[in-house]
Amino acid sequence: MSGKKVSVWTDNRFWQRSAVWVTGFSALLLIWLTFDTMGQISMGTQKDIDNHVIKRVPSATVINYKVEYKMNQRRGHEVPVIGGDDGKGNSLFKVKEKFFGRDDYSQQEADALLHLGKLASQAKNCMDCHTLLGNGAYYAPDLTKAWLDPMWQKDGPMQAMTGKNTKEEAMAAFLMDPGKYPTHARMMPNLGITQKEAKALVAFLKHMATIDTNGFPRGFGKIKEGAVYAKTK
Numbered sequence: 041m042s043g044k045k046v047s048v049w050t051d052n053r054f055w056q057r058s059a060v061w062v063t064g065f066s067a068l069l070l071i072w073l074t075f076d077t078m079g080q081i082s083m084g085t086q087k088d089i090d091n092h093v094i095k096r097v098p099s100a101t102v103i104n105y106k107v108e109y110k111m112n113q114r115r116g117h118e119v120p121v122i123g124g125d126d127g128k129g130n131s132l133f134k135v136k137e138k139f140f141g142r143d144d145y146s147q148q149e150a151d152a153l154l155h156l157g158k159l160a161s162q163a164k165n166c167m168d169c170h171t172l173l174g175n176g177a178y179y180a181p182d183l184t185k186a187w188l189d190p191m192w193q194k195d196g197p198m199q200a201m202t203g204k205n206t207k208e209e210a211m212a213a214f215l216m217d218p219g220k221y222p223t224h225a226r227m228m229p230n231l232g233i234t235q236k237e238a239k240a241l242v243a244f245l246k247h248m249a250t251i252d253t254n255g256f257p258r259g260f261g262k263i264k265e266g267a268v269y270a271k272t273k
């Protein structure tokens with residue numbers, strides 16, 4: 041070139057080098073984010089619970105504990121609270137709750153139950169109609185926090201309708217024969233779910249409710265009459 045000063049913006053080498061740096065930096069960032077995410081979503085164990093380590097995806101043995109959904113002021117949304125809270129919305133892992141008459145499921149038993157529940161949810165294709173952790177359809181209520189839906193509670197309509205006096209038994213009864221308990225909303229079909237599968241599916245739903253989803257689905261904690269009932273209004 042004739043010694044004329046060329047602006048850096050029109051220099052090819054500048055853009056080539058920038059492309060290499062940006063690609064290199066993004067690759068490193070993605071690798072770091074991948075490992076960070078894997079750490080965040082790895083499932084906890086009973087040991088974590090014993091050590092009061094709060095995992096985003098807690099141990100399957102959370103089925104032995106009382107599970108609530110409480111506003112966390114610091115985070116600005118509801119978070120699952122397992123086994124009672126410390127007054128600030130953090131899980132205490134102290135208050136137990138019987139699940140089908142027991143609150144002493146071992147790690148192995150709880151893992152096996154959850155595994156069967158997951159397989160059953162896949163075999164019966166719940167996602168065809170429902171949403172689980174953001175995946176699935178919007179035909180039927182979101183199941184991510186279904187365990188916490190007020191309609192299954194003591195004073196809710198489902199225990200009365202199914203004639204059961206615990207949440208888990210009412211849910212299992214409903215799953216095995218949904219048509220028998222009409223809510224005058226859309227009806228869930230009978231999917232031929234066995235007693236064993238129903239118990240496992242309820243364990244799967246209870247565990248799913250304890251996963252910290254950053255407040256997703258939004259506004260779930262404000263549903264007063266239950267997802268199904270609120271929808272019909």
Ligand code: HEC
Pocket residue numbers: 160161164165166167168169170179180181182183186187189191211215221222223224225226227228229231241266267268
């Ligand atoms: C063909 C569509 C369809 C499929 C498949 C389906 N459901 Fe449903 N489900 C519904 C509908 C519709 C409702 C609302 C029922 C009502 O209003 O009475 C419902 C309601 C529910 C509820 C109560 C929701 C709440 O807020 O508490 C639960 C729990 C549930 N289903 C679990 C399951 C599980 C677990 C599976 C897979 C094994 C499944 N469903 C498969 C259509 C479906």
